[in-house]
Amino acid sequence: MAWARDLFGTAAANRYDIRAIAHPWVRHLAEETGESAIFSAVRGDETVCLLREDGAFPIRSHVLYEGVRFPLGVVSAGIAVLAFLPDREIDQFLATHDLTETYGQTHAEPEIRRRLEKTRQCGWSLNAGHIVPGSWGMAATVFGPGERPVGALTLTGIETRMxxxxxxxxxALLLKSAHTLSSELQRSRKMKER
Structure with missing residues (x-):
């Protein structure tokens, strides 16, 4: 559980409990869509799944579960976060991480860059079964102070549901929820700093 200690330590250092603030939005997404909803936080060059709520639809994807980590650029949360980092940081990340070694050719740099561009255009990312065929995900970036990505809200499900x-x-639902969660995180931090 070292990841949990690291993340809770980071949350404490930032003076707000990101899990408690994100939980209602994760639950809302699961109830509204019937899919599994997730909140993942940025930790270095990775996203880590902190919260998961399953919706009412009986068939679920279990690629994302609490505690699982993926590098930026992998799964929809990692694409959503990477897309909204400064270009210089994206270039540096892609120059130093070969995602194809573990995740295959669908994670070659040109493919990742295409997904990043599409995410910037529509605001949300799509993972069309790139980790497990038939298991899809969509995510929207959550921003913290200074409009820096701190995580993502994700919906996962089977291909026919997405x-x-x-x-x-x-x-649209992901973007609205992520925008509101971002505002709540920023407001919470400002209140704690008073």
Whole structure:
């Protein structure tokens, strides 16, 4: 549980409990969509799943579970976070991390850059079964103080539940929830610093 100590230590240092603030939004997304909803936090060059709530739909994807880590650029949360880092940091990350060694050619630099560009265009990221075929995810970036990405809200489910016709509605819900959560995190930190 070293990851938990590190994350809780980071949260304490930042003077707000990110899990407690994110939990209602994770629950809301699960209830609203029927899918599994997740909040992942940035930890160095990775995202770490801190919270998960399953919706009512009986078939679930279990790629993301509490405590699992993935490098930035992998899974929808990692794409959502990486997309909104400064270009210089994206270039540095991609120059120093070969994601294909572990995750295959769908994680080659040109593929990652295409996903980052698409995420910047529509605001949310899509993982179309790049880790486990048939297991899809969508995520929206959560921003902390200074508009820096601190994590992402994610919806995961099976491919048939995340087809193109449903994506705009799910994406809009993710963006609205991530925006509100970002505002709450920023407000909470300001109040604690008074």
């Amino acid at each position: 087809r193109a016709e449903r994506q705009p509605g799910l994406g």
